[in-house]
Amino acid sequence: MIPITRLYVGQEEADAAAEAVKSGWLSVGPRAAKFEELVAAKVGAGYGVSVNSCTTALHLALAALDIGPGDEVICPSFTFIATPNSIRYTGATPVFADIDPLTYNIDPAHVETLITSRTRAIMPASQIGLPADLTALRKIAAAHGLHLVEDAAPAFGATLDGVPLGAISDVTCFSFDARKILTTGEGGVITTNDEVLAKRMKALRANAASVSTLTRHTTTAVIQESYDEIGFNYKMTDIQAAVGIVQLGKLDHVVSTRRALAARYNELLAGNDAVTTPYEPAGYGHVYQSYSIRLTRHTQLEVMTAMAERGVATRRITACHLQPAYFDTNAPELPESAKAAENHLLLPHFVGLTEQEQDEVVDALHAATH
Ligand SMILES: Cc1ncc(COP(=O)(O)O)c(C=O)c1O
CATH class of the missing domain: 3.90.1150.10 (Aspartate Aminotransferase, domain 1)
Known part of the structure; x- marks a missing residue:
């Protein structure tokens, strides 16, 4: 059978994963920090936040923007089910827009007709690896005071007018699952230029602990962290990140x-x-x-x-x-x-x-x- 995909991973990834295992640090740690930094640098964004999938990346981004019950988020229907699911997780309502038949991506003209007083964000998907019309969507988002949260799960490395995805939308979510451009097995990274938002997403991905696991384990000081809001466990492991660092070079x-x-x-x-x-x-x-x-x-x-x-x-x-x-x-x-x-x-x-x-x-x- 000729499969739909075959993994492009080899000895280098195996060695990197083994090294992470032997390092004694398996959870989110120095490799995850390096991976998210490298991903952000690659796309020209200020900050990267590593997570355990793009599904959780999308949810985390919406949660960090305080999107919830009563809110609406406009997204395409022709997309992987994770796109609207991430909106549903927050309690907000996904409002489906049609696509441009040539690009398979969300139709900005239709998006505009769906905006109501409840709309908080637009979530285009850069489907199949082709950027959505982010130029038009940015204008619409700015005109209506909406967040542009891009589902770029299949589009790591894609560009629009020479600018990499990841540095165009307010927040961009990439997937590194087994069928994507690069893989960490399962995994995701969020990129943004918003420092405050990045910080909040980093806290929320780790149960909203006020002090990170890495900091707590690498200091001899006594730390009593606090939990000021409800967070999630969406952390990427250092084993995944080690594989991702090698993959980035490819x-x-x-x-x-x-x-x-x-x-x-x-x-x-x-x-x-x-x-x-x-x-x-x-x-x-x-x-x-x-x-x-x-x-x-x-x-x-x-x-x-x-x-x-x-x-x-x-x-x-x-x-x-x-x-x-x-x-x-x-x-x-x-x-x-x-x-x-x-x-x-x-x-x-x-x-x-x-x-x-x-x-x-x-x-x-x-x-x-x-
Ligand atoms: C458009 C789109 N969004 C979201 C996802 C979810 O990504 P993940 O499997 O990393 O959760 C995918 C994965 O197939 C996808 O294609």
């Missing part, structure tokens, strides 16, 4: 390889009029965390099934408002999200995908759509 290679594979897919699929290849607007630096096509004549299920029978794995993204967990939001019709959820398809796409495997994927797709 970012340029990962992004250029994924872009080259995407360009090759584009060429190989150019003659197949039953599929539409991805769109990358001028000025957008797509990292192709996924390679997504549109099926113009066939159903998603029939193509997924036919390709699976030929040994090729595929995946899809859902429209959250059409999932049972969100039926109660009574979302309006979101035609582009519903269409995308029905007719797009993600093909195997990862560093290490050989030309022969890519040819097999394309042959299976041609056969399924002839």
Whole structure:
């Protein structure tokens, strides 16, 4: 079977993890501090906050902004379910906006129509590795006094007009799970230029202790920490961070390889009029965390099934408002999200995908759509 992804980790990551284990410090510690600093520096943000997933990163960011019951946060429906879930965790209401059919990202014009006196934030997802239209969203957020909390889970390394994601929105949340651009197994990092917010997120990720675990364990002084509010345990371990530090050194290679594979897919699929290849607007630096096509004549299920029978794995993204967990939001019709959820398809796409495997994927797709 050609899988949807294959990990790009090796001896260096194994050695770094072993070193962390042998160091005697496994929980959030010096390596997690270094990793979050390196991630922030890489994207040009002032601060980084490491956490144990992007799902928790999104929740932590909203919680630190005091978003809660009675508030509304506008997000796309065509995204991973963690995006609206993170809003629900706070007690706030996710308000689903439709997407631009070309980019699969939230449509700023629709966002604007959904703003009410309860709206506190916009949470775009930079889906599949392509930045959302952050230029337009920033303007809307500024005009209405809203926070721009970006779900950039699949888009570490992506750029907009040459500026890396992570330094554009008020808060940006990245994922380092096993299918992302870089991985720590599970993990996330939040970047922001807001010092006060970063400090609050660092406290809240560790049960809101007034003194960090690392500080308490590295001093001989007696410390009696206090807990002034309800926090969470969202800490990244030093083992994960050690892997992440090694992975960071591979970012340029990962992004250029994924872009080259995407360009090759584009060429190989150019003659197949039953599929539409991805769109990358001028000025957008797509990292192709996924390679997504549109099926113009066939159903998603029939193509997924036919390709699976030929040994090729595929995946899809859902429209959250059409999932049972969100039926109660009574979302309006979101035609582009519903269409995308029905007719797009993600093909195997990862560093290490050989030309022969890519040819097999394309042959299976041609056969399924002839
Ligand atoms: C758009 C989006 N948001 C959030 C997440 C959640 O990331 P994590 O698995 O790190 O919690 C993902 C992961 O697949 C994602 O694709």
